[in-house]
Amino acid sequence: xxxxxxxxxxxxxxxxxxxxxxxxxxxxxxxxxxxxxxxxxxxxxxxxxxxxxxxxxxxxxxxxxxxxxxxxxxxxxxxxxxxxxxxxxxxxxxxxxxxxxxxxxxxxxxxxxxxxxxxxxxxxxxxxxxxxxxxxxxxxxxxxxxxxxxxxxxxxxxxxxxxxxxxxxxxxxxxxxxxxxxxxxxxxxxxxxxxxxxxxxxxxxxxxxxxxxxxxxxxxxxxxxxxxxxxxxxxxxxxxxxxxxxxxxxxxxxxxxxxxxxxxxxxxxxxxxxxxxxxxxxxxxxxxxxxxxxxxxxxxxxxxxxxxxxxxxxxxxxxxxxxxxxxxxxxxxxxxxxxxxxxxxxxxxxxxxxxxxxxxxxxxxxxxxxxxxxxxxxxxxxxxxxxxxxxxxxxxxxxxxxxxxxxxxxxxxxxxxxxxxxxxxxxxxxxxxxxxxxxxxxxxxxxxxxxxxxxxxxxxxxxxxxxxxxxxxxxxxxxxxxxxxxxxxxxxxxxxxxxxxxxxxxxxxxxxxxxxxxxxxxxxxxxxxxxxxxxxxxxxxxxxxxxxxxxxxxxxxxxxxxxxxxxxxxxxxxxxxxxxxxxxxxxxxx
Numbered sequence: 001x002x003x004x005x006x007x008x009x010x011x012x013x014x015x016x017x018x019x020x021x022x023x024x025x026x027x028x029x030x031x032x033x034x035x036x037x038x039x040x041x042x043x044x045x046x047x048x049x050x051x052x053x054x055x056x057x058x059x060x061x062x063x064x065x066x067x068x069x070x071x072x073x074x075x076x077x078x079x080x081x082x083x084x085x086x087x088x089x090x091x092x093x094x095x096x097x098x099x100x101x102x103x104x105x106x107x108x109x110x111x112x113x114x115x116x117x118x119x120x121x122x123x124x125x126x127x128x129x130x131x132x133x134x135x136x137x138x139x140x141x142x143x144x145x146x147x148x149x150x151x152x153x154x155x156x157x158x159x160x161x162x163x164x165x166x167x168x169x170x171x172x173x174x175x176x177x178x179x180x181x182x183x184x185x186x187x188x189x190x191x192x193x194x195x196x197x198x199x200x201x202x203x204x205x206x207x208x209x210x211x212x213x214x215x216x217x218x219x220x221x222x223x224x225x226x227x228x229x230x231x232x233x234x235x236x237x238x239x240x241x242x243x244x245x246x247x248x249x250x251x252x253x254x255x256x257x258x259x260x261x262x263x264x265x266x267x268x269x270x271x272x273x274x275x276x277x278x279x280x281x282x283x284x285x286x287x288x289x290x291x292x293x294x295x296x297x298x299x300x301x302x303x304x305x306x307x308x309x310x311x312x313x314x315x316x317x318x319x320x321x322x323x324x325x326x327x328x329x330x331x332x333x334x335x336x337x338x339x340x341x342x343x344x345x346x347x348x349x350x351x352x353x354x355x356x357x358x359x360x361x362x363x364x365x366x367x368x369x370x371x372x373x374x375x376x377x378x379x380x381x382x383x384x385x386x387x388x389x390x391x392x393x394x395x396x397x398x399x400x401x402x403x404x405x406x407x408x409x410x411x412x413x414x415x416x417x418x419x420x421x422x423x424x425x426x427x428x429x430x431x432x433x434x435x436x437x438x439x440x441x442x443x444x445x446x447x448x449x450x451x452x453x454x455x456x457x458x459x460x461x462x463x464x465x466x467x468x469x470x471x472x473x474x475x476x477x478x479x480x481x482x483x484x485x486x487x488x489x490x491x492x493x494x495x496x497x498x499x500x501x502x503x504x505x506x507x508x509x510x511x512x513x514x515x516x517x518x519x520x521x522x523x524x525x526x527x528x529x530x531x532x533x534x535x536x537x538x539x540x541x542x543x544x545x546x547x548x549x550x551x552x553x554x555x556x557x558x559x560x561x562x563x564x565x566x567x568x569x570x571x572x573x574x575x576x577x578x579x580x581x582x583x584x585x586x587x588x589x590x
Contacts, residue, residue, distance in 0.1 A: 042107070042431055042433040042434065042435075042439065043431065043432075043433075043434065043499050044105075044499070044500050044501070044502060044505040045105055045431065045497055045498050045499045045500045045505070046102055046103060046104055046105060046113065046497075046498045046500060046505075046508065047103045047104075047105050047110060047429075047441060047495065047496070047497055047498075048100055048101065048102055048103070048135055048144060048186075048494075048495070048496045048497075048498060049100070049101045049103070049135075049443075049460060049484070049492060049494070049495050050098065050099070050100050050101075050133040050134075050135050050146060050492070050493045050494035050495075051098075051099050051101065051133075051486065051490060051491060051492045051493060052096045052097060052098055052099065052125050052127055052133065052490070052491055052493065053096065053097060053099065053487075053489055053490045054079045054094070054096055054127050054455070054489040054490070055096050055097055055153060055154060056077040056078075056079065056082060056094050056096075056127075056154050057077055057078070058076040058077050058078045059076070059077060060076075060077025060082070060094060060154050061073050061075065061076050061077035061082060061085060061094075061156070062076060062077075063075065063076055067085060067088060067089035067092060067156065067157070068089070068091070068156050068157040068161075068172075068173045068174070068175055069089035069090060069091030069092060069157050069160060069172045069173045070088065070089055070090075070091075070172050071087075071088025071089050072088060073085050073088070074087060074088060077094070077154075079455070079488075079489045080414070080418060080450055080451075080455060080489075082094065083128065083450065083451040083452040083455055084451055086451060086452060087451075089157065091157045091159070091160035091172060091173050091226060092156065092157060093126040093127060093128065093129060093156065093157055093158065093159045093160070094126070094127050094154055094155070094156060095124040095125065095126055095127070095149060095151050095152065095153055095154060095155045095158050096124060096125055096126070096127040096153070096154075097117065097118065097120050097124060097125075097153065098117075098118040098123060098124065098125050098133060098148060098182075099115055099116065099117055099118070100115065100116040100118065100135075100144075100184065101114075101115050102114045102115070102116075102189060102508075104505065104508060104509055104512075104579070104582055105431075105497070106582050106585070108439060108462050108464070108481070108483070109483075110483055110484070111509070111578045111579055111582050112512075112575065112578075113189060113508055113509070113511075113512040113579070114189045114191070114512055114515065116184065116191045116193065117191075118148075118182065118193055119193070120152075120153040122150075122182075122193055122195050123148040123149065123150065123180055123182050123193065123195055124148055124149050124150075124151055124152075124153055124155075124158075125148050125149070125493070126149065126158055126159035126205065127455065127491070128452045128454035128455035128491065129159045129205055129454065130369075130426065130445070130453075130454035130491075130493075131205065131207045131291045131306070131354075131426075132146075132147065132148065132159075132205055132206075132207060132493060133146050133147070133148070133493035133494045134146060134147075134207060134208040134291075134292065134293075134355065134427055134493065134494040135427070135429075135494035135495060135496035136208060136209065136210035136211075136293070136294070136496060137186055137210075137496050137497075137498055138186070138210065138211035138212075138213045139210075139211065139212050139213045139214065139295055139298075140213035140214070141186065141187075141498070141499060142185070142186055142187060142213070143183050143184065143185065143186050143211050143213070144183070144184050144185075144186045144496060144498070145181055145182060145183050145184075145209045145210060145211050145218060146181070146182050146208070146209060146494060147179060147180065147181055147182070147205075147206035147207065147208065147209050147220065147222070148179070148180055148182060148206075149177050149178070149179055149180065150177060150178040150179075150180050150195070150197050151177040155175075155177075157173045157175060158175065158177050159204070159205045160172075160173045160203060160204060160226045161173050161175040161176055161177045161202075161203070162174070162175065162176045162202045162203060163176060163177065163178055163179060163198075163199040163200065163201065163202040163238070164176055164178060164199055164250065165199050165234075165250070165251070166199050166202035166224075166232075166234045166235060166238050167202070168202065168203050168225065168226065168227040168231065168232055168235050169227070169232075170227030170228035171202075171203050171226045171227040172226070172227075173203075173226060178197040178198060178199060178250060179197070179198050179199070179200055179201050179205070179206040179222075180195050180196060180197045180198060180206075181195070181196045181198065181206075181209040181218050181220065181244070181246075182194070182195055183195075183196070183211065183246060186498045187498065187500060187504050187508075188504075188507075188508070188511075189508055189511050189512060189515070194246065194247070196218070196244065196245075196246055196247055196248065196249055197249060197250050198220070198242070198244055198249045198250050198251075198252050199238070199249070199250045199251055199252070200220060200222065200224070200238055200239075200242045200244075200252045201220075201222040201223060201224045201238060201239065201242075202224050202225075202234075202235055202238050203224055203225045203226035203227060203235060204222065204223040204224050204225060204226055204239075205222055205223065206220055206221075206222035207221050207222045207223070207290070207291040207292075208220065208221045208222070208290075208291065208292060208293045209221075210293055210294070210295055211246065212295065212323055215323060215325065216245055216246065217243050217244065217245050217246075217326075218243060218244050218245070218246065219241060219242075219243055219255070219293065219295070219300055219317075219323075219324075220241070220242045220243070220244070220252065221240070221241055221242075221290035221291055221292070221293045221302050222239065222240075222242070222290065222291070223239055223286075223289040223290070223291075223307070224236070224238040224239035224285060225238075225239065225285050225286070229265045229266075229283055229284070230263060230264060230265035230266075230268075230284055231283075231284055231285050233262060233263050233268075235285060236268055236269070236270070236284050236285035237254050237270065238254070239254075239270070239285050239286075239288055239289065240254060240255070240256055240269075240270050240271050240285075240288030240289075240290055240334075241254070241255040241256060241270075241271060241288070241290060241293075241300070241302060241317055241324075241334070242254055242255065243255055243324065243326065243329065253326055253329050254270045254329065254330075255270070255271065255317060255324045255329045255332050255334075256269075256270035256271025256272070256288065256317075256329070256330075256332055256333075256334050257270070257271065257330065257331060257332060257333055257334075258270055258330070259271075259272075259273035259275070259276065259287075260273060260275070260281065260284065264281075264284060265283070265284060266281040266282060266283055266284055267281030267282070267284065268284035268285065269282075269284065269285065269286075269287045269288055270288060271287075271288045271315075271317070271332070271333070271334030272287055272288055272310070272311075272315060272334040272335065272336070273287050274287055274309075274310060274311060274344065277311075277342060279344060282309040282310060283309050286307060286309035286310060287304075287309055287310035287311075288304070288310070288334070289304055289306065289307045289309065289310060290302040290303065290304050290315070291303060291304065291305060291306065291354060292305070292353065292354050292355045292356050292367075292428075293356075294356050294357060294358070295323070296358040296361075297320070297321060297358075297361060298321050298322065298323055299316060299317075299318070299319075299320050299321060299322070299323070300316075300317040300318060300323055300324065301314060301315065301316055301317065301337075301356060302314075302315050302317060302334070303315070303353040303354060303355075303356055303366070304345070304353070305351070305352040305353040305354050305368070305369065306345075306352065307345060308345055308346045309345060309346070310344075310345050311336065311341065311342060311343065311344060311345055312341065312345045312350050312351050312352055312353060313336050313337070313340045313341045313342065313351070313353065314336070314337050314340045314353055314356060314364070314366060315334050315335060315336055315337065316334070316335055316336075316337055317332060317334050318332045318333065318334075319333075337364075337393055338391060338392045338393060339385070339387075339392030339393035339394055340385070340393055349379075351368055351379045352368050352369045352370060352371060352379070352380075352424070353366045353367070353368055353383075354366075354367045354368065354369050354424075354425065354426040354427070354428070354445075355367040355425070355426060355427045355428030355429070355442070355443075356428065357428050357429055357430045357440065359430060359432065359438045359465075359467055360432075360467065361387070362386060362387040363384065363385070363386055363387075363438075363467055364384075364385040364386075364387075364393065365382055365383065365384055365385075365428065365430065365438075365440060365465075366382070366383040366385060366428075367381075367382060367383075367424070367425035367426060367427070367428040367442055368380050368381060368382075368383055368398070368424050368425065369423065369424040369425060369426050369445035370405075370423035370424030370445055370447070371423075372423060372445075372447055372453055373423070373447060374405065374406030374421055374423070374447045375406070377405075377423075377424070378398060379398065379424075380398075380400070380405065380423055380424030380425075380445075381398050381399055381400040381403055381405070381424055381425060382398065382399040382400075382425055382428075382440065382442065382463065383395050383397075383398045383399075384396050384397055384398070384399065384465065384469075384475075386470060396469075396470045396471060396472075397469075397471065397472040397474075397475050399463055399465065399475060399478060399480070401476075401478060401479040401480065402461070402463070402479035402480030402481060403422045403424075403425075403444070403461065403480050404421070404422060405421070405422055405423060405424075406421050406422075406423075406447065407421050407422075408420065408421045408448075409421065409422075409459075409485065411457045411485070411486075411487070411488055412487070412488060413487075413488035413489075414457070414488050417449055418448055418449055418450050418456075419448065420446035420447065420448040420450070420453070420456040420457060420458065421446065421447050421448065422444045422445070422446060422447075422458075422459065422461075423444070423445045423446055423447045423453075424444070424445045425442040425443065425444055425445065425461075426442070426443045426444070426445050426493075427442060427443035427492075427493060427494045427495045428440065428441070428442045428443075428495070429441050429442075429495050429496045429497045430497065431497045431499075433464070436466060436467055436468060437464050437465065437466050437467065438464070438465055438467060439462060439463070439464045439465075440462065440463055440464075440465065441460065441461070441462050441483070441495050441497065442460070442461050442462075442463075442495065443458060443459070443460060443461075443492050443493065443494065443495055444458045444459040444460075444461060444492075445458065446458050454491070455491065456491070457485065457486035457487060457488065457489075457490055457491065458485075458486055458491060458492050459482050459483075459484065459485050459486070459492065460482070460483045460484040460485075460492055460495060461480045461481065461482055461483065462480065462481055462483055463478055463479065463480045463481070464478065465478055466478075502586060503545065503548060505586070506545055506550075506553075506583050506586055507542065507545045507546055509579045509580070509582050509583040510538060510541050510542045510545055510579075510583055511542055512579050513538055513560075513576055513579040513580055513583075514535065514538040514539060514542055516572065516575060516576060516579075517531075517534055517535050517538060517576060518535050520567070520569065520572055523568070524567050524568050524569045524572060525566070525567060525568075526566065530563070530566075533563075534560065534563050534564075537556060537559065537560055537563075538560065540556075541553065541556050541557070541560075550587065553583075553586075553587045554584065554587040557580055557583055557584040557587070558584065560580050561577060561580050561581065561584065564576040564577050564580060565577065
């Protein structure tokens with residue numbers, strides 16, 4: 001039994017002339033004699049996508065009822081008209097459920113595996129807060145994290161509520177709910193969700209969280225404050241970059257050198273402050289209104305891309321190669337990457353960076369969401385920044401081809417007058433293909449006639465870029481393609497690529513097929529016996545894969561594919577064939 005030459009040896013270790021095939025993170029491999037071949041890329045892995053579906057009904061909001069952030073409701077709770085309530089209540093939002101879709105990547109095609117429906121009594125998001133639910137892979141590649149709220153479903157204005165212990169008496173939303181970091185296994189199909197409530201980001205929202213596995217701490221990015229100036233000290237210390245241990249909290253530690261005078265209305269910041277560059281001091285706490293983050297080469301990076309204060313750009317947190325620790329948090333500088341924008345966010349032409357991803361140490365990709373306008377915008381899309389000999393990062397080109405910026409697309413069930421068009425990009429992840437190219441996956445931002453474009457059904461897109469390309473002419477042939485479009489009342493939020501070993505990748509596919517087949521009715525098969533036989537073969541195959549035994553895998557998969565072709569439910573047949581075909585693609589008889 002060998003591995004097809006068109007697939008990668010990902011996560012395989014040569015041991016005494018044999019390969020050890022990992023059955024999953026932390027699980028011992030079982031030695032198998034496999035034919036040794038040169039790796040052929042791209043690497044195996046899954047693509048995870050976070051999304052939310054508006055779950056409110058007309059009765060969620062009643063016209064004329066007082067709203068938590070002020071004013072009275074002018075629309076009921078029906079989507080999309082519910083967002084008209086942002087007129088009287090600028091803090092308006094409705095909590096909604098979270099879903100995490102796991103997909104196997106076959107090239108750039110998605111093969112659905114499983115969906116985690118996050119229990120709403122554990123965690124919710126705020127519809128239509130566009131900066132939430134960013135997904136991040138832990139530094140050891142075993143966990144995925146994101147942020148949300150500990151609050152009831154269909155609750156109003158939670159994203160601008162206070163947090164326990166950090167109450168701003170001038171916040172028009174007097175409610176109080178914790179924010180929280182969620183953690184799931186990255187490599188298996190487990191649906192277990194670990195939640196760490198935190199009191200960070202009072203008056204606003206936590207956007208991102210990533211787990212530093214070695215230090216056993218989350219780094220979080222977000223914004224705090226929804227009240228008058230000056231903000232209370234406990235709100236200013238509650239924003240920007242924060243750290244907390246999984247299961248720790250609820251109090252977190254602010255990361256960044258204090259700037260300005262404690263309690264001052266302007267210039268009191270933690271980390272970066274515009275007065276460091278000679279500008280007039282901004283409203284306290286708002287220069288560090290961060291949203292995107294990543295860790296690369298043991299260095300933390302964050303982005304700021306919204307609000308009228310500060311500078312919208314990419315920042316390095318601390319010194320290169322060293323992550324902040326509790327003992328060093330208060331002495332950690334936060335600085336703009338050399339060459340990245342350093343103009344005030346309120347100035348014309350300011351950029352709007354969101355997600356970031358490093359292709360290598362000298363190539364940085366920045367997702368820019370645009371300004372919510374269908375007009376020409378040279379910044380919106382995927383910016384490629386290259387570190388050059390002058391010690392500066394240079395934006396060598398911005399990829400927009402195939403995004404069809406400003407061109408409306410239809411969403412079944414949505415009034416055509418509200419059909420959205422792509423503006424730019426928000427969430428971002430990537431895969432290094434090993435052949436000099438990288439494939440990037442991004443979540444789009446939109447422009448539309450809707451009251452709140454953050455509530456628009458948006459898209460998941462992909463593009464492959466050649467790392468050595470350094471001019472727009474080089475990249476002229478590169479173009480985005482659409483992998484998924486959100487449904488009516490649905491939004492896509494985060495995306496993350498998870499590299500996997502061959503054993504884990506194959507196990508996930510067979511586990512997904514078993515989960516699906518086991519829940520099908522007998523009527524989808526010729527008879528009960530055929531159903532039981534199909535499930536039994538899958539169970540045996542899964543057990544072998546989990547033990548690192550791949551003997552006879554190709555024959556058994558081919559048998560399953562023949563049987564799956566006879567399933568009467570077209571959707572179930574298609575899903576099973578995709579999963580089984582992807583697994584079969586890993587193996588060949590030698």
